[in-house]
Amino acid sequence: MKYILAFLTLLLTLPASAAQLTIELDHASKTWQTADLLKHPDVRTVQIINDVSYKRQMTYRAVPLAVLLPGLTPQNHVQAVALDGFAAELSAGPLLERTGAQAWLAVEDPAHPWPKLGDDKPSAGPFYLVWTDPQAGHISPEQWPFQMSAIKQLKTVAERFPALLPDPELAPDDPINQGFALFQKNCMACHRLNGAGDAQVGPDLNIPYSPTEYFGGDFLKRYIRDPQSLRHWPQAKMPAFAASVLPDSELDLLVGYLKHMAGRKQ
Incomplete structure (x- = not known):
């Protein structure tokens, strides 16, 4: 019995596993691994003053979402799909902005997992769409999808x-x-x-x-x-x-x- 308990304790102390994010655009498709995004040349440390999900200030390693959506125009439409079935409908325009409200793909490092969102709840990872200066673009809470697994270009709603x-x-x-x-x-x-x-x-x-x-x-x-x-x-x-x-x-x-x-x- 003690060996089983020791094994379970070891599992709980292991870091979160790496994940992958699929980006499906009309003209291209790419699957990003956690490690590749954390080494991306545009990755930055961003500070979110009032995080929608965590209700406090948070710091992330993140990539500007615009650089991961090559070829999209502001008139295009995408859907961010989460692991739990949450499907956020997003106009591409705000996602491509480089000034004002800017969209970032926050990437959870398996070696340094993010806090849980609550008791018996996972973190916002492995991928989370966060915004710097969100008030400048009138960004709503539904435009902060977390636990993302895919981003897909689709026709309009x-x-x-x-x-x-x-x-x-x-x-x-x-x-x-x-x-x-x-x-x-x-x-x-x-x-x-x-x-x-x-x-x-x-x-x-x-x-x-x-x-x-x-x-x-x-x-x-x-x-x-x-x-x-x-x-x-x-x-x-x-x-x-x-x-x-x-x-x-x-x-x-x-x-x-x-x-x-x-x-x-x-």
């Missing part, structure tokens, strides 16, 4: 999932279409709607019912602001969306889109 589209008669700048853009940015990483989407974390937001149909008054907005204030349980995963991340005006647009789609069930 509207092209891939027509079931998400508002009434085509609406003008492009209609508030409902503005709300649709916010839904893509803030909700699609965890939720589907009308069965459409790639996320596997949260429930569908229209089938069988839209939350606008069962949350009365302003309770839906309060729930989005702070889910734990209305439904408190330890296993809850939905983050709070503070006004600094999702201003009241944008929250109104998002809820407007959800109300509109409640009449467009598929």
Whole structure:
């Protein structure tokens, strides 16, 4: 028995294993190993003042994401896929910026693993998309995917999932279409709607019912602001969306889109 315990103790003290990240672009595909990224000529030590996942200051070895996405243009669209099924939909434009809000691929060193995200939870590794000066680009928490395993260039959300589209008669700048853009940015990483989407974390937001149909008054907005204030349980995963991340005006647009789609069930 003592030998088994000794072996288990040894396993727990071993460093995290190396990992790989696959980047699939239309014109190229490459799989990066942890060691290769840590030796990348552009790797830097970056300090994140207010890390979204760790809720404190963190320091990482990281590579500017733009250098890992050769040939992409700001009009392109990518999806960051996490090990747990989280699928963040990301416009390429912000990822390619070299000034202001800048995207970095933080790489977990197996010899120096990052802290756990909580009790009985892993770290944010092996790969984590972090941002320096995020307020300059109005970067939302859903644009900080962690435990990433792949980055894929895809068609836009509207092209891939027509079931998400508002009434085509609406003008492009209609508030409902503005709300649709916010839904893509803030909700699609965890939720589907009308069965459409790639996320596997949260429930569908229209089938069988839209939350606008069962949350009365302003309770839906309060729930989005702070889910734990209305439904408190330890296993809850939905983050709070503070006004600094999702201003009241944008929250109104998002809820407007959800109300509109409640009449467009598929």
